[in-house]
Amino acid sequence: MINEKKPKIWYGGDYNPDQWEKDVWDEDLRMFKLAGIDVATLNVFAWAKNQPDEDSYDFGWLDEMMDKLHADGVGVCLATSTAAHPAWMARKYPDVLQVDFNGNKRKFGGRHNSCPNSPTFRKYSVRMAEKLAERYKDHPALLIWHINNEYGGAGNCYCDNCEAAFRVWLKERYGTIEAVNRAWNTAFWGHIFYDFEDIVLPSGRSEEWHGANGRTETNFQGLSLDYMRFHSDSLLDCYKLEYEAVKKHTPEIPVTTNLMGAFKKLDYHKWAKHMDVVSWDNYPRFDTPHSYTAMMHDLMRGLKAGQPFMLMEQTPSQQNWQPYNSLKRPGVMRLWSYQAVARGADTVLFFQLRRSVGACEKYHGAVIEHVGHEHTRVFRECAELGAELGKLGDKLLDSRMKAKVAILFDWENWWAIEMSSGPTIALKYVTEAHKFYDALYRAGIAADVVSVEADLSDYDLVIAPVMYMVKQGVAAKLEKFVEAGGSVISTYFSGIVNETDLVTLGGYPGELRKLFGIWAEEIDALLPTQRNRIVLSDNALGSKPEYECGMICDLIHSEGAEVKAVYGDDFYRGMPALTVNKFGAGEAWYLATSPEAEFLQEWLPQLCASRGIKPLVPATPEGVETTIRSKDGQDYLFILNHKADSVTVELGEHSGINLLTDVPVQGGSTELAGYDVQIIKLEK
Incomplete structure (x- = not known):
């Protein structure tokens, strides 16, 4: 069970105290209590702060924050901070920098900016993970490890290190160059390879180009497919190295990394085999079909045979990177949070707990807005949800869904x-x-x-x-x-x-x-x-x-x-x-x-x-979503109204108690207000 050390649906999210002066910290902790926040994700992008040069490490700020959070009853999802390498590393070891599709070497900047096959990146990322594990292995606040962050978010790498590693990968997959030639049909256009050294990465300089609708076109699909597999495996290898580094010191602490739903670049089925628990970041647009979001939750749950997953990130209000960043209307944040729980999430976590003051995510929503106090609509809604999740306790934890x-x-x-x-x-x-x-x-x-x-x-x-x-x-x-x-x-x-x-x-x-x-x-x-x-x-x-x-x-x-x-x-x-x-x-x-x-x-x-496969309720009105989670022989029916108007849902023979209100639900139907949710503990 994900939540064994804190047996309730975890509530909280990404917190970046390293970006703030200390006089803000205590005020944040005060508001965390008001909102019912009991888990904070720390250290996601703090590599540069933790390691100011090749030989120096400074975890003083993290020591202090881990202690403060624990004293306030807040557990920690501790990230390894390796999603963006420090500037000194790029300057001193340029092999860490990626080469893009057209052969241009990147300079320092952005995030996910490291070549996955760079010896430098692998050396220092593993060293950072191990130092963190050694330092915090016995800290009572530590609940789960969070390796890196949103792997694959930058472009693929086409550097010499990746090309050499690709040849090794191909030797392991095919054994002989003759087998490669057969697999890729290289007799076409006279592309027969005589040695693995003849093989170059498919890119804008060789076999691929960007065609219509931004789609990558290729002369040799077999070659390009294997490069996609290799790239996914290369990043997975980086994850596994850090996984092993923290597991060496904390074998009982679960490990995850945050996935991104139907993210094309990485084969998540393969990744999930190496994750103790699946976690993912859910960022639907204002007009994303609710069924698509539901499918993404089900896809993430299906990665580990129905095991509950972590909702690692969502926004309390609005996003900042989409063309039109609409506010979540009153009630929608709660509704979409429960949609995740309805489909297998045992956590409800946000990015972010306090809004950044500068750079590209300063307008991304947060529990604590720029005004810096609790008297906002968003904070009130977050606090109300925190209270409800506290009331639910461990009733739903580790429950499963059944589908035919x-x-x-x-x-x-x-x-x-x-x-x-x-x-x-x-x-x-x-x-x-x-x-x-x-x-x-x-x-x-x-x-x-x-x-x-x-x-x-x-x-x-x-x-x-x-x-x-x-x-x-x-x-x-x-x-x-x-x-x-x-x-x-x-x-x-x-x-x-x-x-x-x-x-x-x-x-x-x-x-x-x-x-x-x-x-x-x-x-x-x-x-x-x-x-x-x-x-x-x-x-x-x-x-x-x-x-x-x-x-x-x-x-x-x-x-x-x-x-x-x-x-x-x-x-x-x-x-x-x-x-x-x-x-x-x-x-x-x-x-x-x-x-x-x-x-x-x-x-x-x-x-x-x-085939005898029936709907969960006799009739599902448009805009209404239903699921059932089951635990120890007890079924819990979720009903979610995605419409702004109230709706009546026919329940047939279902009846029970609404866990959110303690009100009995019976009589063959139930009414939900706009954007409302019911979790009905069904009578057996």
């Missing part, structure tokens, strides 16, 4: 799709996955978002949107799942390539062809102004006889699958658009095109119902 639907999400598949040479730049992997998630969310049907490596045995329905890359063993795994009685859905542009982006010959969808009982002969890419139609042959699949579709249309032939819908237009009018194949005791659905949202919103709940 899984959506497969794979980072390497994402990379491969979006550096593919066609069929359309409009195809965005996360967007397509979200379409399926959103349809389930609107229906109040719980879904996990999991890796292709996940155990599927507890699910009844598995959705694999745009499974362009089929990794070794995945096709057999899906076949076994369906044979045993499960249902699976896959879509357009699936089953095309293997893990090195080589096409699986013999007809699309490659290794998935037998499971789905179809052959995709061609793939049509529609312009944004073009549409086709899905014409249903089975009226039970939707409320209308036809729906719009577009972007991609696979031209498929049935090879045993039952045709449930056909295309309505173009030269492939009448060809299958939706099929289902009986396979063992289960069934495999193939959706050959990207349909309008209404079709998924009607079809998926009906398919779930046919």
Whole structure:
């Protein structure tokens, strides 16, 4: 359990007393008490303060603050401070500086500014982590380690150290240069390599360029895919070195680093294997769909098989780096905090506790505003939430969510799709996955978002949107799942390539062809102004006889699958658009095109119902979100109203006690005010 040393939902966030004079510290601590803050994240960007030169270390400020926080009952999430190297390091050891996509060596500045394969960076970052662990290993305030911060936030590095390390990485992965040539199909354009020393990083100086919509294009997808893998692994190696340094002295203290939801550059499934607990930073825009935020929480929870996660950062009010930095309306901060808890968070932490006085985040929201006192709307809302979380105590801690639907999400598949040479730049992997998630969310049907490596045995329905890359063993795994009685859905542009982006010959969808009982002969890419139609042959699949579709249309032939819908237009009018194949005791659905949202919103709940998968409440009004967390046989129903207006929610047979108000909830329905939340301890 994350919260073992402080058994409640942790409440607090990033605190930077190193940026303030000491006369501010005591005033901050006074207001922390008023707000119910009981955890502070320290030392995130204090490397330059802690180590003013190569041989000197000064932790005096940190000693004092650790003691002060502990005396006030506040625990510490202690960061290792290595997310920005000091200026002296850049001046004395230029190997620490990154080289950009076009071959330009960076100068000192920004953050995440270190080459992950710099011997200098690795040496001093590990030394800093170890010194902190040695110093604070027995400090009673220490709750959890926070390694670095938001890894991967800067550009990739293309320096000589990275190039040399990439060659070593390739030798370990492939063994021989002949295997590399086969994997990348280097006979194309005469790119055959004779020695690992011939291989250079794919960049603006070699194989890649920035194309339409900022998308990175490449001549050799296999090479570029491996560089993405290598870059993710390089940063992971840096994390692991610091992890091992602190674990050597504090083996019982959990370790994390803050992830960033669907952050493209790093394969979080691989990272999560080396994290004691997943934590992440949630920064939706004012207009971000609530279902997308929910999907990101579920994605983070799914990284460690449903284990509760930490909400490491969110803003109490407004952000400062988006084009339009709207305020969170009254009640929304509380609502979005509980949305995280509803989906598996056992902490509610902010960036930041006090607003910075200068530089680029001085207008980013904080619990304590620039005015410096507690008489603000934001502080009052934070204090009210702090009191509620204190009242909840440990009731929800380490509770889990149960779902019978899984959506497969794979980072390497994402990379491969979006550096593919066609069929359309409009195809965005996360967007397509979200379409399926959103349809389930609107229906109040719980879904996990999991890796292709996940155990599927507890699910009844598995959705694999745009499974362009089929990794070794995945096709057999899906076949076994369906044979045993499960249902699976896959879509357009699936089953095309293997893990090195080589096409699986013999007809699309490659290794998935037998499971789905179809052959995709061609793939049509529609312009944004073009549409086709899905014409249903089975009226039970939707409320209308036809729906719009577009972007991609696979031209498929049935090879045993039952045709449930056909295309309505173009030269492939009448060809299958939706099929289902009986396979063992289960069934495999193939959706050959990207349909309008209404079709998924009607079809998926009906398919779930046919599998006995029910919504959490009888009907979910628009703007209402529901989840259930369970612990020791007790279920807790969360109901969140994302609308400014009040709403009535039908509960069916559910009844119980609202933990936030102690008011009984019964009679078949409950009413929520605008932006309100109910957590109902259900009667057994």
